[in-house]
Amino acid sequence: MAIATINPATGETLKTYEPLSDEALEEKIARAAAAWASYRRTTPEQRVGWLRAAADVLDADAGTVAELMTTEMGKTLASAKAEVAKCAKALRWYAEHGPALLEPEKKDAEAVGATQAYVVHQPIGVVLAIMPWNFPLWQAMRFAAPALMAGNVGLLKHASNVPQTALYLEELFRKAGFPDDVFQTLLIGSSAIEQVLRDDRVAAATLTGSAPAGQSVASIAGDALKKTVLELGGSDPFIVMPSANLEKAAEVAVTARNQNNGQSCIAAKRFFVHRDVAEEFTRLFTEKIAALTVGDPMDEDTQIGPLATESGRDDVERYVQDAVDKGATVLTGGKRVDRPGWFYEPTLLTGITPEMDLYAEEVFGPVAALFTVDSLDEAIEIANSHPYGLGANLWSEDEGERAQFVRDVASGMAFINGMVTSYPELPFGGVKQSGYGRELTELGMREFMNAKTVWVGPPSGEQGEGDTAAAASE
Numbered sequence: 001m002a003i004a005t006i007n008p009a010t011g012e013t014l015k016t017y018e019p020l021s022d023e024a025l026e027e028k029i030a031r032a033a034a035a036w037a038s039y040r041r042t043t044p045e046q047r048v049g050w051l052r053a054a055a056d057v058l059d060a061d062a063g064t065v066a067e068l069m070t071t072e073m074g075k076t077l078a079s080a081k082a083e084v085a086k087c088a089k090a091l092r093w094y095a096e097h098g099p100a101l102l103e104p105e106k107k108d109a110e111a112v113g114a115t116q117a118y119v120v121h122q123p124i125g126v127v128l129a130i131m132p133w134n135f136p137l138w139q140a141m142r143f144a145a146p147a148l149m150a151g152n153v154g155l156l157k158h159a160s161n162v163p164q165t166a167l168y169l170e171e172l173f174r175k176a177g178f179p180d181d182v183f184q185t186l187l188i189g190s191s192a193i194e195q196v197l198r199d200d201r202v203a204a205a206t207l208t209g210s211a212p213a214g215q216s217v218a219s220i221a222g223d224a225l226k227k228t229v230l231e232l233g234g235s236d237p238f239i240v241m242p243s244a245n246l247e248k249a250a251e252v253a254v255t256a257r258n259q260n261n262g263q264s265c266i267a268a269k270r271f272f273v274h275r276d277v278a279e280e281f282t283r284l285f286t287e288k289i290a291a292l293t294v295g296d297p298m299d300e301d302t303q304i305g306p307l308a309t310e311s312g313r314d315d316v317e318r319y320v321q322d323a324v325d326k327g328a329t330v331l332t333g334g335k336r337v338d339r340p341g342w343f344y345e346p347t348l349l350t351g352i353t354p355e356m357d358l359y360a361e362e363v364f365g366p367v368a369a370l371f372t373v374d375s376l377d378e379a380i381e382i383a384n385s386h387p388y389g390l391g392a393n394l395w396s397e398d399e400g401e402r403a404q405f406v407r408d409v410a411s412g413m414a415f416i417n418g419m420v421t422s423y424p425e426l427p428f429g430g431v432k433q434s435g436y437g438r439e440l441t442e443l444g445m446r447e448f449m450n451a452k453t454v455w456v457g458p459p460s461g462e463q464g465e466g467d468t469a470a471a472a473s474e
Contacts, residue, residue, distance in 0.1 A: 003160045003187055008074035008306040009297055009341040017163050019188050026197070028155065028184050032126045033201040033235035035181035036153040036313040040123050041083050042179070044099040047149050051098070054176035055091040058084055065137065065168060067298070071132050072162045073308040074342070075260055076297045093424035094445070098149035101442045104454070121449040124227070125203035128196055131216065133159035133308055134263045134364075139208050140169055142428070144183060146445035148173070152203075154183045155196065161309060162305070163187060194220050204228065204448050208265070211387075211433050229437030229447050230261040231265065234390025234430060235362045237383035238268035238418055239405070241376060242276045244395035244417075250284035255366075256393065256419040258292060258346055261305050262366030263312070265434075266391045266413075266420045269363060270377035271370045278372045282350075287461035289346045289368070297322055306341040313342035316365030323349055323356040351361070360386060378403050384410045390430035391420030412438075 004016040006218060020028065047113040058065070066080035092183040102121060109117040129143045140156055147154055158166035178280075186196070191214075197205055197220050204227040207217045213231040221228045238256060240249050256268035273281045297305030307313040313336065320334055333347030346366040354357055373379045376396075381394065392411040396402055406414050410429035413420055422428045422440060437447050 003163050003189070005072050006161060006210050006309075007071055007165055007341075008253065008308050008310075011310070011341055012294045014071070015164065016188050019192070020186060022195075025186065025188060025192065027076050028186060029126070029199055029201055031114070031181040033182060035179060036123075036125050039153055039179055039182050040125075040151045042151065044102050044384070045399075047151070048095045049097060050173075050176050051091045051095040051145065051149060051233050054172055054178075055088040056097070057172055058088040058091070061168075061172075062088075065165075068164055068168065068220065069136055069162070070297045070305070072165055072223050073136060074297050074306040076305050077133075078300065078303050079260060083135060083138050087137050087145075089142050090138075090145045090424045090440075094145045094149040097442075098146075099446070101445060102150070109456075112455060113457070114455045115458055116454070118454050120452050120454060121150070121446055122452055124448050124450055126153045126155060126201055127155060127448050128155045128202050128205040130157045130193060130205065130207040130209065130213070131159065133162045134260055134265075136162040136165040137169070138422075140166075142422070142444070143206050144169070144173070145424075146440070147448055148178065148182065150449050152448050153181070155202070156183070156185045157188055157196070158195060160189065164337040167206065168211065189200060192232045192371045193217065197221060197226065198224050202226070206437075206439075206447075207231070209233070214435055227448065229429075229439065230435035231390075231429060231437075231439065232388075232433060232435040233362050233364075234388040234411075234434045235269045235386050236266060236388075236391040236393065236411070237379065237386075237409070238271045238274045238393040239355060239383070239395065240277065240281055241394070241396040241398065241401055242274050243397040243401075245276070246277055246284060247418075249395040250281055250288055252419050253285055254288045254292070256385055257368045258289070258304060258366045259419075261307060262346070263308060263364050265362075267424070268391075268393055268420070269367075269369065270383065270386070271368055272373050273370065274376075274379075275282075275372050275374050282370060285368075285370070286331045286348055289348050291344045294343060294345065295366055304343075304366060305345055308342070310342050312364060313344055316344050316363060316367060319358040319361070319363045320347060320349070320367060323358055326356050327351055327353065331370075362388065371385045376404060380405065380408050384408075387433040389432040390432065390434040391415065393418070393420055 005014045062084045068081040104118040107117040119310040173183040206229040206232040214232040294304045295302040333345035337343035389410040391413040392409045394405040427438040
């Protein structure tokens with residue numbers, strides 16, 4: 001894929017970029033390594049000031065940055081503005097809570113024969129972040145805010161269709177006053193990732209993307225004995241039981257599936273509705289999806305914009321056609337929109353069977369698959385048969401059903417009577433082919449930190465012979 005801004009609402013190529021040469025890439029890595037040598041010695045209080053300044057810069061740039069994201073990948077302007085605000089919130093959350101999270105953790109010194117025993121969390125170095133286009137600011141910020149607070153240095157390899165957003169991120173941290181080269185954007189193709197990841201000056205990598213991309217990065221990193229965090233997408237179940245508020249559940253279901261034009265890893269994609277309420281929920285769900293306004297993402301009234309890429313639109317079209325050819329029923333939508341750009345109608349399908357490609361694969365577009373089930377057991381069983389396990393939704397007022405859902409659903413996140421989303425205050429990540437590791441909260445910050453054990457003994461000459469013998473026997 002060329003490194004270029006192509007407006008998905010029109011198909012027009014607006015700006016192209018040449019990938020970094022080998023010499024320029026080497027210089028970027030060298031500068032990152034040099035930056036970390038000094039940045040790791042900065043104080044948490046200094047980093048707090050820079051993070052807060054970055055949040056202020058984002059607030060000031062909000063309108064321009066939102067329009068840039070909409071132009072590059074087609075999200076509605078309203079959702080782009082919300083994304084900017086969410087990024088500023090994350091920066092401020094780590095500024096507020098970061099210093100406490102970096103405090104040494106005291107341990108039981110007496111139990112280990114020490115005068116002091118504690119754990120310090122220290123940054124590990126230069127981290128490569130390989131990020132997708134669907135939330136071009138937020139996905140990168142989920143890494144950048146905790147990593148920079150921890151004292152790490154970032155190299156961002158962003159998706160090739162959002163180069164201007166990627167360059168803005170580098171500019172953002174520079175404008176906020178962070179030391180030079182602490183956060184740099186690499187305009188490179190996917191073929192150059194291995195070269196960067198194998199470089200001895202790069203300590204680790206984080207990737208948000210497809211399962212094949214995660215397998216590739218994990219394989220390279222494993223061979224080089226480097227830490228990785230992988231968020232690889234999902235096909236989240238959305239379960240509706242008889243005790244649910246059906247009107248509210250259907251309203252949230254529409255947003256849960258169609259947020260970001262249907263291009264979200266944590267979007268609900270498979271809807272399991274109990275037979276007792278299936279008819280009513282299906283009616284509500286169908287009506288609300290059919291009422292969505294598709295159009296120019298810059299228009300304030302637009303609820304669904306274009307798919308980000310032409311190939312993405314074609315993939316969605318192929319999945320739906322395959323399902324229809326094999327017996328699925330289209331309740332609403334089901335075809336591309338007759339206008340320039342890469343638009344596809346919000347779609348609801350029933351009659352999904354395992355023979356259909358979309359049964360076991362993630363459809364990255366505004367397409368919902370509806371299943372009727374006879375019990376929560378059945379819904380969870382089918383949900384867990386999928387290779388992904390990122391988020392999961394349950395709508396129920398029954399405490400027993402809620403407890404069963406939390407216990408049995410195979411996912412990294414379980415939301416009850418609400419839509420799966422991300423917060424700085426909660427860990428984010430999945431299981432199975434949705435990846436491993438966590439982002440956000442203290443867990444996200446410590447993924448790329450060394451938990452160093454510190455043991456301080458009594459003054460020289462005071463250690464008893466018994467202590468020495470015991471230690472030697474370990």
